Amino acid sequence: xxxxxxxxxxxxxxxxxxxxxxxxxxxxxxxxxxxxxxxxxxxxxxxxxxxxxxxxxxxxxxxxxxxxxxxxxxxxxxxxxxxxxxxxxxxxxxxxxxxxxxxxxxxxxxxxxxxxxxxxxxxxxxxxxxxxxxxxxxxxxxxxxxxxxxxxxxxxxxxxxxxxxxxxxxxxxxxxxxxxxxxxxxxxxxxxxxxxxxxxx
Numbered sequence: 001x002x003x004x005x006x007x008x009x010x011x012x013x014x015x016x017x018x019x020x021x022x023x024x025x026x027x028x029x030x031x032x033x034x035x036x037x038x039x040x041x042x043x044x045x046x047x048x049x050x051x052x053x054x055x056x057x058x059x060x061x062x063x064x065x066x067x068x069x070x071x072x073x074x075x076x077x078x079x080x081x082x083x084x085x086x087x088x089x090x091x092x093x094x095x096x097x098x099x100x101x102x103x104x105x106x107x108x109x110x111x112x113x114x115x116x117x118x119x120x121x122x123x124x125x126x127x128x129x130x131x132x133x134x135x136x137x138x139x140x141x142x143x144x145x146x147x148x149x150x151x152x153x154x155x156x157x158x159x160x161x162x163x164x165x166x167x168x169x170x171x172x173x174x175x176x177x178x179x180x181x182x183x184x185x186x187x188x189x190x191x192x193x194x195x196x197x198x199x200x201x
Contacts, residue, residue, distance in 0.1 A: 020084045027075065038068055045092060052096065059099065067095045100186065138185055146181030149174045154182075 019037060026034025045067055049060045070091050078087050139147050152163045153174065164171045 016083055016085050019088075020080075023075075023078065023084050024080060027078070038072070041071065041088060042068055048092065049096075053099075063095060063099060067092055070095060138188055141188065142181050142184060145169070145173070146177045146184065149177040150181045150185075153178060 019040065022033045022037035022040070026037050042064055045064045046060065049063050050057070053060055053063070071088060074091065078084065139151065142150070148167060149160075149163055149169075152158045152166075153160060160171050160174050163169070164174050167174070169177070
């Protein structure tokens with residue numbers, strides 16, 4: 001287990017170093033390096049969004065391109081001393097929230113809710129913990145009959161039948177709780193102030 005963790009850390013560090021080098025070279029005027037930087041990000045973002053937006057496959061490519069455009073437009077805000085993976089993940093997170101707000105997400109919320117920053121770059125950063133804290137705070141505002149089914153079914157991957165047996169709720173009540181809870185969360189997300197990337201006016 002320790003060796004697996006060490007290997008993962010080494011891969012994460014290598015990914016960060018490769019992307020950082022390409023980014024810095026691009027900022028210095030190396031067009032070829034900058035193209036490789038965007039190409040590698042595009043591949044990772046495509047996989048990242050496909051897992052989270054399985055209910056909206058037609059939106060994935062548009063979101064990838066929108067995120068890449070935002071990264072390009074905001075490249076001047078990148079500080080060389082910060083991890084480039086964390087900087088990109090923050091932009092990807094903002095774009096996901098924007099999409100959820102625009103589409104008043106209900107069905108697809110089960111993917112973005114389980115926000116795992118490691119899935120994009122296989123590296124840990126403070127944004128993942130921040131996102132999970134935000135989610136926990138949102139869930140805490142829901143009634144128990146909505147919060148528990150969402151946590152158990154959508155976040156932990158348990159079946160509706162298992163949750164119904166454990167909680168004493170009917171399967172129909174579990175499904176209704178999830179539907180109403182996700183609708184309430186979507187409304188809360190829609191009402192949140194639009195996040196800005198660091199350095200935005």
